[in-house]
Amino acid sequence: MAGTEISVPSEQFTKIKSLELIPEVLFEDEEDGACRGRGPPGPGDVQAPCPYGPLQAQAPEGEQKPLLTTEESEKHILTLQTVQFSEAVEVQDVSWLSAQPQEGVQVTVQQAGGRLQSELWLGQGFQQCVAISIQEEAYVLQDMEVMELHALEGGLAVASEESKCAVSLAESAGLLKLEKGQEEDQLLAEGGLDPQAGEQLFLVEAKPGDEGRDEIVLTISNLHVEEQEDKPACVQGHVEKANSTKKPKKTKEVKRTFQCDMCMFTASRISSFNRHMKTHTAEKPHMCHLCLKAFRTVTLLRNHVNTHTGTKPYKCGDCDMAFVTSGELVRHRRYKHTHEKPFKCSLCKYASVEASKLKRHVRSHTGERPFQCLLCTYASKDTYKLKRHMRTHSGSGSVGVSGI
DNA sequence: GGTCGTTAGCGCCCCCTGCTGGC
DNA sequence: GCCAGCAGGGGGCGCTAACGACC
Structure with a gap:
């Protein structure tokens, strides 16, 4: 899995909070057009209004703006797969499910015995569902009990539409809000996402699964939300400031960096990032x-x-x-x-x-x-000295003796 | 995206020097 | 004392890999 571009100006995060995210907005690239998580519009991409309704959270100017970064070690992979149910579906012990299918994309994941089960999500009328299989070893959130993954992103939203179930997730990206507990729907509904409430935001990248399978692979990267007073988002650490010599868009500054998921490498340019990613492959063309x-x-x-x-x-x-x-x-x-x-x-x-x-x-x-010499107790401070020493064991003569 | 310049790292070889033991 | 053998310290180069900057 490739790395993650983080391009989150403060205003965009405001949009995150306002639940208006669509991939084209959240991951709008700049001049180079390269942007992970923003794929071509899939067949299920519908410019449908967000089914969550008017959940616009207000982030007035001057409000504290969070800093979003991804944490490398916290990456989780879910696999979504459409499941057709014929009719009356018997789902045992569904009490844990959030019974709000009319809202389309509410996903509930249950933990059992300390491990996440593969679970499913209910689409409208239980006719079409999204099965979520938790890849072993990939999902390491240990302390979850019952979690609700609230899809905040348009592509996910259309999953509720018939025949456009998980397919619409393909090649899209967005955010999921991951909450513990059950009573936070109200918070969502009010659009009152409070960064200080310790919530977690997850950058979600959706890509098609194996060929020939109606399957979507989600990569979820943890986004850390930090508070900064009177500072635009993404100014610290490895998140590099973007040059603002171009038309400044109001007061926002676009800072972005490309962070490798496989090592600590970060780059400020997509070309550098792409080149770096090749170092993690065996490709030598x-x-x-x-x-x-x-x-x-x-x-x-x-x-x-x-x-x-x-x-x-x-x-x-x-x-x-x-x-x-x-x-x-x-x-x-x-x-x-x-x-x-x-x-x-x-x-x-x-x-x-x-x-x-x-x-x-x-x-x-x-x-x-x-x-260390493998044949005696001798140990050298550098490789060649050891190599020279080894010749004394082979009796090949006076190698390396000065003056010879 | 391709190229160039730079940096980092490893390896190899060499030189010079000092020590030691055999003669 | 001389000499050979060996090791320590260091100089210099060959080559690969990777990255930032530039075009």
């Missing part, structure tokens, strides 16, 4: 025609091929040396010409051109010997 080694990028392949051909485009201006990469040239110049040594030891006067050399040097202070 660029293959060297000389040795068949594969690389992720054309640049890496080009540098590699240059090592075959001996092409060294980066020539030192102070000597005859030439290198395949600019980084090698810079390093060479530091070693040979500028003598710049940025990496300085805090324990002595040693300084090095390379960080790895400083790291190796520090071991001479600490005595650390991470490279």
